[in-house]
Amino acid sequence: MDLQQLHQIQPYLWTFPLKSGESRKEVLLYGGRALLESMDDKVLEQITHVASLPGLVGAAMTMPDAHWGYGFPIGGVAAFDAEQGGVISAGGVGFDISCGIRCLRSNLNLQDVEPHLSTLAERLFRVIPAGVGEEGFLKLDTKQLDQVLLGGARWAVQQGYGSEADLEFIEERGCMSGAVPANVSELAKKRQRGEMGTLGSGNHYLEVQVVERIFDTVTAQAFGLQEAQIIISIHCGSRGLGHQIGTEYLVSMAKAAARCGIHLPDRELACAPIKSPEGQQYIGAMNAGINCALANRQILTHLTRETFMEVFPNSELETLFDVSHNTCKLEKHEVEGKSRMLHVHRKGATRAFGAGHASLPERYRALGQPVIVGGSMGTGSYILAGNRDNPAFASASHGAGRALSRHQALARWHGKQVIGELAQQGILIRSRSMRGVAEEAPGAYKDIDLVAETTEQARLARRVAFLKPLACIKG
Known part of the structure; x- marks a missing residue:
């Protein structure tokens, strides 16, 4: 991205000045010079188009890890x-x-796990379904799937996959209200019947990690973190159901936009007024998709615990937190000194509530929400904490963010090459797809350390701990 077209407001905040005749709202880009220069110009084009949509409050914003x-x-x-x-x-x-x-x-440390890491990785790889179209052990009929879409992680716990204690540490306490399974098509449900409890492909993973560095001792203690501790991160979503919902509602939203006279600068921004029938139908379906993802991660948590128990009979895995990235949620925010209820879109961004927020578990309320910023295999991950003075509608970076497209990554790396290089660093990769490994090569992503540091410097969230990968299960 050419920074000469931007205006720097603060060291880690930039704006794209309005041109003569433009009627859009403000565009804000969070990040340092190096991260912004590495972004494709398409990022600026897309967020500028977002700024022209009706009913936008404040600015359209990008996080430090943004990409096309x-x-x-x-x-x-x-x-x-x-x-x-x-x-x-x-x-x-x-x-x-x-x-x-x-x-x-976990209650395990590096010394406990390292001698058995290969065994653990193999067992997780056998137990955790991962890959394009991969199905799990659950086969649900339409009635059962409707219960999943209504109940989310709470449904999964009621089926014996985890405990009530997990729900305390999941956004929305594991169940998103306002879900309407009837707004989800039969095709979307058909795609999901065998996919509950599966990782999927792409950038999704289950990773065994170790806390290598603590940045904030007080917050780390509240989060139950200490150096050399073993952590597990499960990154996945709503699988085929979510994708089908998005595909189908883009069509109905395009029709709604035309009917309501909404000018779309890009057809990919198909939208509907929130209060329109199409808008309300999508919200009901989207909330059902959120519950699908929450239930999916809960089942995977259960499978992970069972596998750890096989290798480490005295192991305990507690839910630290579960955060969603791709959502639109109705939230209360202060805007120019007034409290307003807003529908906050976060596309590849995480909610990052600060200290004192009523929705946070009591354990974390005094210090802010855990914010989990995931890397890609060899790049490491971070746990941060939300700031009370977050200027971006309580939002923060969600990961490293791609620096190269999947096509570019395939032209540069081979899967076996990546696996071999990571093995030399002591990082084990287990995947059914060498193509997928190449697409997700660490070098295809931005510098996770720089993203986390910049997220802190931009006051979006503060660093608590750095997690080094030990073993990664990929699709």
């Missing part, structure tokens, strides 16, 4: 007021609805 996506850039954040004609866009949520990370802390 469908509709909104990945790392895009925008809030809309339904009372002022605000819209909801499937392209502003993403196809993988509620893609997110479940982070588990």
Whole structure:
């Protein structure tokens, strides 16, 4: 991205000045010079288009890990007021609805796990279904799947996959209200019947990690973290169901936009007024997709615990937190000194509530929400904490963010090459797809350390701990 077209407001905040005749709202880009220069110009084009949508409150924003996506850039954040004609866009949520990370802390340390790491990786690889179209042990009929779409992780716990204690540490306490399974097509449900409890492909993974560095001792203690501790991160979403919801509602939203006279600068930004029938139908389906993802990560948590118990009979895996990335949620925010209810789109961005927020578990309320920023195999991950003074509608980076497209990555790396190089670093990779490994090579992503540091410097969230990968299960 050419920074000469931007205006720097603060060291880690930039804006794209309005041109003569433009009627859009403000565009804000969070990040340092190096990260912004590495972004494709398409990021700026896409977020500028978002700024022209009706009912936008404040600015259309990008997080430090932003890159090109469908509709909104990945790392895009925008809030809309339904009372002022605000819209909801499937392209502003993403196809993988509620893609997110479940982070588990263990009572094990590196010394316990390292001698048995290969055995653990092999068993996790056998137990955790991963890959394109891969199905799991659950085969649900339509009635059962409707219960999943209504109950989320709470449904999974009721079926014996985990405990009530898990729900305390999941956004929405594991169940998103307002889900309407009837708004989800039979085709979407058909795609999901065998996919509950599966990772999927692409950038999804289950990773065994070790806490290598603590940045904030007080917050780390509240989060139950210490150096050399073993952590597990599960990154996945709503699988085929979420993708089908996004595909189908983009069509209905395009028709709604035309009917309501909404000018779309890009057809990928198909949207509908929040209060329109199409907008309300999508919200009901999206919330069902969120519950699908929450249930999916809960089942995977259960499978992970069972596998750990086989290798380490005295192991305990507690849910540290579960955060979603691709969502639009109705939240209360202060805007120019007034409290307003806003529909906040986060596309490849995580919610990052600060200290004192009523929705946070009591254990974390005094210090802020755990914010999990995931890497890609060899790049490491971070746990941060939300700031009370977050300027971006309580949003933060969600990962490293791609620096190269999948096509570019395939031209540069081979899967076996990546696996061999990581093995030399002591990082084990288990995957059914060498192509997938090449596409997700660490070098295809931005510098995770720089993303985390910049997220802190931009006051979006503060660093708590760095997690080094030990073993990664990929699709």
